[in-house]
Amino acid sequence: MTEKKRYTDEELQEFKELISQKLAKAKKDYETLKAVISNSSGNDIEDTSPTFKVLEEGASVLSKEEAGRLAQRQAKFITHLEAALIRIENKNYGVCRDTGNLISKERLRAVPHATLSIEAKNKQDL
Numbered sequence: 001m002t003e004k005k006r007y008t009d010e011e012l013q014e015f016k017e018l019i020s021q022k023l024a025k026a027k028k029d030y031e032t033l034k035a036v037i038s039n040s041s042g043n044d045i046e047d048t049s050p051t052f053k054v055l056e057e058g059a060s061v062l063s064k065e066e067a068g069r070l071a072q073r074q075a076k077f078i079t080h081l082e083a084a085l086i087r088i089e090n091k092n093y094g095v096c097r098d099t100g101n102l103i104s105k106e107r108l109r110a111v112p113h114a115t116l117s118i119e120a121k122n123k124q125d126l
Helices: 009-038 054-089 105-110 118-125
Strands: none
Touching: 009 054, 009 105
C-alpha cells in the first residue's frame, strides 16, 4: 500500500471547520485585548483624573503591557491560522515542510497551524 501524500477533501474540510472556529475565537479574543489596551471599554475617569497612588498606576501600566504582549501573540496566532486556511485551499495542508510526509491528525487537531511533524519539530529543537 502506498503512503498518502495529502489529506482527502473530506479530511481537509474537517480541518477547515476546526481552524475557522479557532480563528473566530482568536479574533474575538484579540479585539478584547485591543479594547483593554486602548481603554475603549469604559467611560470612567481613569486616564484623566489626578491620582497619587503610585502602586495602582504601576499595576495599570503593567497590565496594559501584558495585554499588549498577549495581543501581539494573538495577532501572530491569527496570521498562522489564516495561512493554514490558505494551505487547505491549495490542498497542501498537513504536509510537513521538512520531511514532505503527512503530519498526524492528532497533532493537527492540537496545533492546527502546524507545518512540521512531531519528528521534524523534535529534530529542529535539538
